[in-house]
Amino acid sequence: MCGIAGIIGSRYNIEDLRKMLKSIRHRGPDASGIYHNGKCLLGHNRLSIIDLSKEANQPFSDTSGRYQLIFNGEIYNYKELKAEIGGRYDFKTSSDTEVLLATYIVFGKDCLEKLNGMFAFAIWDKEKKELFAARDRFGVKPFYYHQAGKKLIFASEIKAIHKVAKKLPDEKTWANYFCYGSYGSRDTTFYKDIFQLPAGYFLEYKSGKIQKYQWYNFEERIKERSSDYGSESEVKRKYLELLEDSIKLRFRADVEVGFNLSGGVDSSLLLALVNHLHPNHNIKAYTFYTGDKRYDELPWVEKMIQKTGNPLEKIKLSLEEVPELSHTTTIFQDEPFGGIPTLAYSKIFKKASEQVIKVLLDGQGMDEQWAGYDYYSHTNNTLIQGSKNESPFRLNVLSQDFKRLSEKPQYPTPFSSGIQNKQYRDIFYTKLPRALRFNDRISMAYSTELREPFLDYRLVELAFSLPDSMKIKGNVHKHLLRELVKDYVPFEIAEAPKRALQTPQREWLGNELRIFVDQQIEKLLNSEFSEWFDAKVLRTEWEAYKNGKQENSFYIWQWVNCSLVVSGE
The missing domain is CATH 3.60.20.10 (Aminohydrolase, N-terminal nucleophile (Ntn) domain)
Known part of the structure; x- marks a missing residue:
């Protein structure tokens, strides 16, 4: 790297x-x-x-x-x-x-x-x-x-x-x-x-x-694949063989390798297979938490560690760190990034670097290939996990001239399946590209290499090409993968619904961190980019948020992040 x-x-x-x-x-x-x-x-x-x-x-x-x-x-x-x-x-x-x-x-x-x-x-x-x-x-x-x-x-x-x-x-x-929440084309x-x-x-x-x-040409490669996938057990066998080979390939290094562990299905399966393939390595796992039980994944992480016995480094993000981390992370990112969860994730790489771990593995890419996000079952085209009926944007705070510059992104739909078209959008245009950018910058900020075994192209092509019924069954997303996982991880993890990687961002921004947000908003509205916004309306929306209208915090973070980026900090 x-x-x-x-x-x-x-x-x-x-x-x-x-x-x-x-x-x-x-x-x-x-x-x-x-x-x-x-x-x-x-x-x-x-x-x-x-x-x-x-x-x-x-x-x-x-x-x-x-x-x-x-x-x-x-x-x-x-x-x-x-x-x-x-x-x-x-x-x-x-x-x-x-x-x-x-x-x-x-x-x-x-x-x-x-x-x-x-x-x-x-x-x-x-x-x-x-x-x-x-x-x-x-x-x-x-x-x-x-x-x-x-x-x-x-x-x-x-x-x-x-x-x-x-x-x-x-x-x-x-x-x-x-x-529209677009991070560029x-x-x-x-x-x-x-x-x-x-x-x-x-x-x-x-x-x-x-x-x-x-x-x-991903589209052509998918269309060229045989439609005869065999039974579910045969598909699981093929996928597992490829995944094990992918892990073996990504374990090649002349330095020590570590592991990023969340409490979800993806990273838990990955850790189990790493231990199976490298039983003598005893790879060290890293996870972050904030101390807020509504969001922390520590219970699931610790449940997995009880099964595997790997050493675990638990890294806490405190709200007092957010202002400084927001500044430094913006410098490394160059462009807008995903919010406080990205700051928490960055602390893992900092700790690994301090412990002279140069390579970390993580589970990025599984949701996109197996249709893991909740909106894959919806008829709308939302890009924000868990946003439901509440708009994550506030177009009313934008000036008319600036708003007219926008153009709703249009994404190709090369497949007959609506679910596959959403997956395709997420892999090449939205979810995955922005996550890979965020992760590349925060890992490299601390001179560490991030490897993603699930993004082996052989795995992505196999899982993507499967019928929708093997990915979503009833209300269960990543259906076939969860069946495979049951042999390797605790039942509570295998059956747990998809949880967005979260921190108390909504609560922190509107309460303990409101002075920080106040400062960034005023800096933005007094910058050369102030003409993008209707200052009065933006301040009104911010007051409403502070007073409890906190269904989502995406738009608040947009303003904060914009202030940090355009001010050159």
Whole structure:
């Protein structure tokens, strides 16, 4: 796991690249390197996970010096790929980095189909003076870019690009955020002229021009799958085999591995299988709590730990920490993020880093592939878990001119199943992309690598393609998965309904943290972005919230988060 940065063009120099790398030093504190040749500048900050030797540092060159690679992520099946390549490449290290470069040299663009991993990388061809860059299937790892004339700037985080490019808000994206809860499209960001390479795409940059291509066509892969899935027991067997293989692949590391544990079905199953596959490892588990029994998942977590016997680190988020954590987390996130639960989750990575745990596993991605959210059973198109009939937005506080900039996002519906279309939306446009962004930034803020075994593309494709009846049965979501889980976790966890990962955000913002919210709202309404809002109406809504109208707190957090982001803190 690392941070990459690059500049292709003659107007910039090494000092510009050094500024970019310094801004994302947290992504890779173990080593830093720069490649400079003509109009090409490539930089890399390394977090050493596989092959800890300096020979695996980046930018990484092949023996001829023609190709230079900078890479953020992990290629989990690198050992299998190395064996497949065999004598067609002369390997000098035991790193997945060199395997990635060798796979590109041997197979060209088709190398992407062979990779099982999370990645964002760029390869410079010195001979052709061309850049090839790609992002993994689900966009676990970020790739941002900015084009200024015939010059290309790219990096793992937006803040690095802002070191050499103007920082201007993209007002349409912000308007969509306030009106519809959208966190941007697959290729846009909250900043003008800064884009992201969509998940499952690669780009080529030559002669001052960018061309983007989709290399992972999820829709076609699902439609090509056989509709003969066999019995439920056969499906469970197939899924379990793939999941065990996914865990084995993601356990490959030359450093210690830890585990993020919530009280839900997903992470509990994952921990049980980790212990089954690695019985002598006794992996350390981390969980957060707030001390509020209405929201804490500690009872379920401790029930699971009683069964597995893993050491457990319980990390408390206190309300007094929220203001400072909100500021620091905003700096790392660059864009709006999910609220106080994200702050609580960030403390896990901080604690793991302090204990020299560089890799953590977690259960992200299960709900999207198995239709786990409550709204998959509803006819509406809500994006907010548990929002029911109460709107999570307050459009009345927005100025008319700003509101007119918004455009309701439209999502493709390539499948005949309405449930699958919602899953597809969540995997590629809404739920998963924003969760992966939040999680990448908070893990890397503390120089830790987050691995998500459920996001192995083989698992996602299998579960997604199953009939709706295997995912939802009556009022039970993730039906078939829960049947599988019963063999591994306590009954209370296997049968428990989906619980949103929560903290007392609603209560804290309107009560103990109201002074903090007051400060952020006033800062927002006195900033250069105040024209986005009707100040009188916004203050009225805030007073109503403080006086007990607290059905949801999403819109309150939007205002707080906007204040923190636009103020540059």
